[in-house]
Amino acid sequence: MAAEFSFADEYVGAPLPYDLPEAIPIEIADQIPIAAIATASLSDDIPVVDPIPVAKPPSTTSPTSVFENSIHDLSSELKNSSAATSDFTDSSFSSPDPDPDPDPDPDPDPDRDADRRVQKQHSCHRCSKGSRFTEKETCLVCNAKYCINCLLRAMGSMPEGRKCVSCIGSPVEDSKRERLGKSSRMLRRLLSSLEVEQVMRAERCCEANQLRPEDVCVNRKRLSPEEMVLLQSCPCPPQKLKPGYYWYDKVSGFWGKEGHKPDKIISPNLNVGGSLMRNASNGNTGILINGREITKVEMQMLKWARVQCAGNPHFWVNADGTYQEEGQKNIKGQIWSRATTKLLCSFLSLPVPSKGANPSGEEVNNMLNRNLPDYIEHRTLQKLLLTGFHGSGTSTIFKQAKFLYRSVPFSEEERESIKLIIQSNIYSYLCILLEGRERFEEESLAEKKKKQPHEPSGTDECDSVTVYSICPRLKAFSDWLLKVMASGNLEDIFPAATREYAPTVAELWKDPAIQATYNRRSELLLLPSVASYFLERVVDISRMEYEPSDMDILYADGITSSNGLTFTDFFFPPLPYEASGIDGADQQDTLLRYQLIGLHTKGLGENCKWLDMFEDIRVVIFCISLGDYDEYFEDASGITLNKMMESKRLFESMVTHETFDQVDFLLILNKYDILEQKIDRSPLTQCDWFDDYNPVSSRHRPNNDRNRNDGTTKAQQAFHYIAVKFKRLFATLTGRKLYVTSSNSLDSDSVDAALRYAREILKWEEERPSPNDFSSFEPTTLSP
Structure with a gap:
């Protein structure tokens, strides 16, 4: 194993001008020395690490979500910001500024931080990737461009369209206003067609994006x-x-x-x-x-x-x-x-009149039948719910509203459908009369036998003939028609065969037996009051060229959708005395678009369970027929019930429903004309709920049937009594005020006044003083 050695040579030469370094050994004592405890007076001089502020992501949240989308956490941005602090050394210490800023900004402006980040030209504003050829989406406010990977993180659920989250609520740039509602290819690739449609609609309809x-x-x-x-x-x-x-x-x-x-x-x-x-x-x-x-x-x-x-x-x-x-x-x-x-x-580049201009200048300030911008339509829509017990006249009021407030109340297809309904209803009315005729004939024969108990039956043909008997030919047609109705095939045969059987139906209607049966129509619970209106014109209605008139449409029964729900949008036109001009508050009223929703009782469901979907209703219009107090019907179990009592039960279910806890109610006591016809021959006490009705009247009644003291008729007294009964019931159930008015659904002026009364209720609701005010104004109810 090789080893290397080096030997130091002694320096021999001139003396050096500086001291040579020396290695002095450290002397270690018995214990390791430690630093002394710092005193309180020196605490201010201790060096501390100056923290580096990190930009927080914007906390702005979208008020509404256009489509359900989970927004990813922005922690990656924080990590990038934290990584940027590596330019500072960990061992850097700084003493606090002797004169610190008295109002430091703990939350720096996100836009200012974004400007500090150096962006590569034509790159994504968020990830700094991509080139000029990379497809990007631009914010309508700040012109920031985002690639397909960063778009949803930067714009979120797009409640106002293609805007950054931090730009929500800001107006769009004027140069980009033409792009509103026009989707891009990248957006169609990223989202589904339904989501793209919702985003574009939000972009068009959002009020923040409109021209101020x-x-x-x-x-x-x-x-x-x-x-x-x-x-x-x-x-x-x-x-x-x-x-x-x-x-x-x-x-x-x-x-x-x-x-x-x-x-x-x-x-x-x-x-x-x-x-x-x-x-x-x-x-x-x-x-x-x-x-x-x-x-x-x-x-x-x-x-x-x-x-x-x-x-x-x-x-x-x-x-x-x-x-x-x-x-x-x-x-x-x-x-x-x-x-x-x-x-x-x-x-010369000068304009010329277009066909869309209104040369006469009539009703240009009227919002009736005008297409409002989408962003204003949703804000000004006022929904009115129209409902009531079957036969109360809700369908007639709904049709009157279409005639009153729409230029084209019914299309050609709707009129053809109404024509078929009218022709089919004729045979339904006739079947009810034929069933009643057979019942009345049997009762008459039985009564005749009781009067002649000792005479043998069948000795004389006259014994089997009553006022309700018809000739054999009509009897055969009657039996066949009732058989068809019992089999459920009535709608399959009629109205297709209406023209063929029209002469027989006309002859049957004019027969004395049918007329005698019709005179006892109060005992036929299923026969509507409009049956005679159509049966007397059965020959004309059965013709192929028959076109229903406006009055025929009003009288027609059964014009409802399959789910019992219909609606129509309209504006209230100005009254004649308002035609001189619209300004101020009246001009604001012209912007209000109303939607009348007609709800049949079959659309309520069991225990009114479908009322939850009407949570945005402003006013509930409940109709009650004043002539129902002495009329009855059979329910599904065959029990005979009073129609007025059933209307009361339905009214209680509606007003106590939690959906209408804070909704105003307008009670329309309809068919006032029928009450005037009935009140003299049928007392109001026939309804159990009205058993305490005892109007105060003068002994000496004048010839015009009016009370000398107050000038009211019996019908007016009955109307006010019924109105007070329902107002007290409503106050007991809810503790609030019930608005009441009368109406005759076949009179257009009466229906117009009732619906305008509902509009006034909305105004009163908006102008109603707060509970802190000393007094509150409540309008009086209308009287017939």
Whole structure:
């Protein structure tokens, strides 16, 4: 084994100018010395490690989730931030600043931290990977670009569309407004089609993404939210509206940027902006149109349209192009009457009227049948639930609402379906009469035998003939029709064979036996009151060319969906005395869209279990027929029940349901006209609940059947009594106020007043004082 050795040589030479290092051995004592305990006075001088602040991820959470998606933890970002601290040495110590910042910022701005990170050009804003050829999605607010791997982590569930989590609630950039609602290829690859549709809808409908009204000035006046909606939802709105200053001629519909010529003709007579200024378009021709000095290009257009412009005249131009000089009544011409004028306007880059513009200027401020923007529709929808016991008139009120508030109440397909229902109902009514005729005939024969007990039966044919007997030919048709109904094939044969059997049905209806049976219709529990309306016109209804009238549709029974649920959206049109103009609070009311939901009793389910899905209802409209107090029906078990008592039971189930704990109720006591017909011959005490009804009246009744003391009729007294009974019941069950009104469902004005009363209830609810106020105002109920 080899070994290396070295030997030190002694230095011989001149003396060195410095001291040589020496190795002095350490002397170890009996114990190892330790440091002394620091005193309190020296505690401030001890060096400490200065902690490095780490940027926290933004804590902004989305208010609503467009689609269910688990957002991954952002711990990787924290790890990267922690790794960045390796530039500092662990052994660095620093003494505290003798004059520290009195208000340090413990939570640095995330945007400031993001700017500190050096981003590679065309790379992902989060992972810093990718190139200009890598597909990326851009934030609509801050222009940050994200790759497909980082998109969901950066934007989360996208409650407002393609925005970073930190940008939620911020307005979108104006240059990207055209992209709203248009999905990208990367988004379609990453999400399912349903999720993409929901994200795009949220992006379009989100109120934060809409153009802010205060950013648009029309005639030097900033728009209000209501004016913005009115401008965007008019039949001919300005396209690609951006923030800026605009001028608008309300008479002619001319629209343009302030200081420029008109570039669009929109709907006239809109109540938006201020008054039109003379120098709105910065014209210098001296010619005025509706108080605005026009530009040279517009003057050239007028000359080509053969309008006399000599002498700097002042014109008054209407929306249809007709013009006249100010102070004159005679119309001098029509600007757009010649096709060459429109062609020359295109050459001069001037607008021409479109077909969507409203030349008459009628009802432009009315929201009826207008397509509102999606973001405002959801906010202004007010839902009204219409329900009641079978036969209370809810379906008639629902149909009246469609006739009142919709320009096309029923489509051609719906009218054809109603026609088949009417023709099929005729035979259902007839079967009920035929069953009643047989029952009445048997009762009459039995009564006749009791009166003649000693005479042998069958000795005379007259003994078997009663007022309810029909001829053999009609008897054969009656037996066949009842057999078809019992087999359940009535809908299969009719209305297809309606035309063939129409003459026989007409003859059967006019037979004295059927008429005698119909006179006892109060004993036929299943026969509706509208049966005679259709049976008397059975021949006309059976024709192939029969078209149901509006009154036929109102009388028709059974026009409901398979699940007993129907709905219609509408706006309340202004009343005649409101037609002069809409502004202020009335203009806000025009933005409210109402949805009337008709719910049949079969759609309630057992114990009203389906009411949970109506949690967003604002007002419940419950209908009760005033004529039900002496009418009965048979339930599924064959027990005869009073209709008014059954309506009371259903009313109690509705008002005590937890879904409607804080919902206002409007009770419509319907069919007031039937009550007027019944009250004289059928007392109200026939209903057990009304057994204490004892109205105070004068002994000397006048000829007009009115009370001399208060001028009320029997029907009005009965109405007020029934209303008070339900109001006390409602107060006992809920401790709240019940709103009550009367109605006749076949009278359109009566239904309109009842539904407008529901709208007033909504206004009162919004204006209702808080519990801390000294007093509260509650409106009185309507009386018939």
